[in-house]
Amino acid sequence: MKSGASESLAEECVQDVMATLWQKANMFDPSRASVATWVxxxxxxRRIDALRKARRPEPEELPWGPEPEPDQAEAYEAQQDTERLGAALAQLPPKQRDLxxxxxxxxxxHSEIAAETGLPLGTIKSRIRLALDRLRQQLDVKASQG
Amino acid sequence: MTIKHHLSDDLLMAYSAGDLPEAFNLVIATHVSLCDECRARLEAYDALGGAVIEEQVAEMSMGSLEACLARIEGLPQANARAPRRGNGIFPAPLVDYIGGGLDAVKWRPLGLGARQAILKMGDNGASVRLLSIPGGTAMPDHGHSGLEMTLVLQGAFRDEGDRFGRGDIEVADDSLEHTPIAEPGETCICLAATQGPLRFNRLIPRLAQPFFRI
Structure with a gap:
């Protein structure tokens, strides 16, 4: 972990994250996100808890209902999305990637991000758009089922 | 519900990364609860976060794995929580702060029938309030010293030629001197977050500012 945390604090945080992953493993839905996204x-x-007192409220969960078996195709796609985004990230000029x-x-x-996102982050943006289209299709399917 | 006014990429990315004050986090979480479009874009930014951490390698000290396994040993598996639910016009994240629905809000009068309720935040990077503006009246005339987000929960307002209905979010910076006006009819209820205190443009509200904390 970076974010200016000291090394021992960082290591403690890693252990906390590992413990949380272990505890919540049964709630992980691989059809909704890749393992990397979940981690x-x-x-x-954990970083927000450790470094600042500010809370980060989460959006309301979608009423998707229980899914007994994660859809293999969707799980595969979620994994692929992260890999494609990783590849797109690697292709960026070092300055943009660093940002x-x-x-x-x-x-x-936030204001630094706002000032900098004007950069031509073309490959990342097109990857995000693809991931987005796929998620939107998923949402539509779920909505028409519900 | 058709939402026409959405969150920008940089705000969704900053929320995904956890780089915003609590007040803005709350408004964004509430908007995303109502808006499938921004939910999908947010999940794409979370996936980008996953891709970023996946390529990072960090050295861990000797004994780190053992310490980790020792901590995990004996930990119970978390039970899936019941999903949080909204209450009336308030999506779940807002219900968590108010402790109920519209009837649980502790309103304070602002004059001319307008009311506000300031929500307590854990940091002071930005402040957030519920505003209740009677149909047909203007929001208290204000400028602001930084970023401002206004999310409509009930009714609608018009500002700078645009209409904002339930779920719509208006994001303004300090260059915008604007006067949103609630549409005639239903009382307009908004969740509004501002960076820094609001500045009122007319004398009387400016004198009243320290008392109302708006």
Whole structure:
């Protein structure tokens, strides 16, 4: 963990994140997000707890109902999305990549992100748009089922 | 419900990364609860966060794995919580702060029938309030010193030629001197977050500002 945390604090946080992952493993739905995305959300919440007192309320869950078996195709797609985004990230010029990494490690304020997202982050944006279209289709399917 | 006014990419990314004050987090979480479009975009930004951490490698000290396994040993599996639910016009994140629905709000009068309820935040990066504006009246005339987000929960308002109905979010910065006006009819209820205190443009509200904390 970065974010200016000391090394021992960082290591303690990693252990906390691992413990939380273990405890919540049964709630992980691989058809909704890749493992990496799930780990990211848990690590992010732990960092917010550790470094600042500000809460980060979560949106209301969608009433999707219980899914007895995660859909294999959807789980595969969620994994693919993260891999494609990772590949797109790797292709970015180092300066832009660094910027995105700093945003996700909490080293940039919102106004810095706002000032910098004007950069031509073309490949990332098109990947996000693809991931987005896929998620939107999923939402439509779920909505018409519900 | 057709939502026409959405969150920008940089705000969704900052919320995903956890880089915003609590007040803005609350408004964004409430909007996303109502807006499938922004929910999908937010999940894409979470996926980008996953891709970012996946390529990072960090050195861990000796004994770290053992310490980790020792902590995990004996931990119970968390039970799936019952999903949080909204209450009337309030989506779940807002219900968590108010402790109920519309009848649980502790309103304070602002004059001319307008009312507000300031919600307590854990940090002071930004403040957030519920506003209740009678149909056909203007929101208290104000400018603001930084970012401002206004999310409509009931009724509608018009501002700068645009209409904002339930679920719509208006994001303004300090360059915008605006006067939103509630549409005639139903009382307009909004969740509004501001960075820094609001500045009123007319003398009387400015004198009253320290008392109302708006």
């Amino acid at each position: 990211f959300t848990i690590a992010r919440n 995105i990494e700093r945003a996700y490690y909490g080293d940039l304020s």
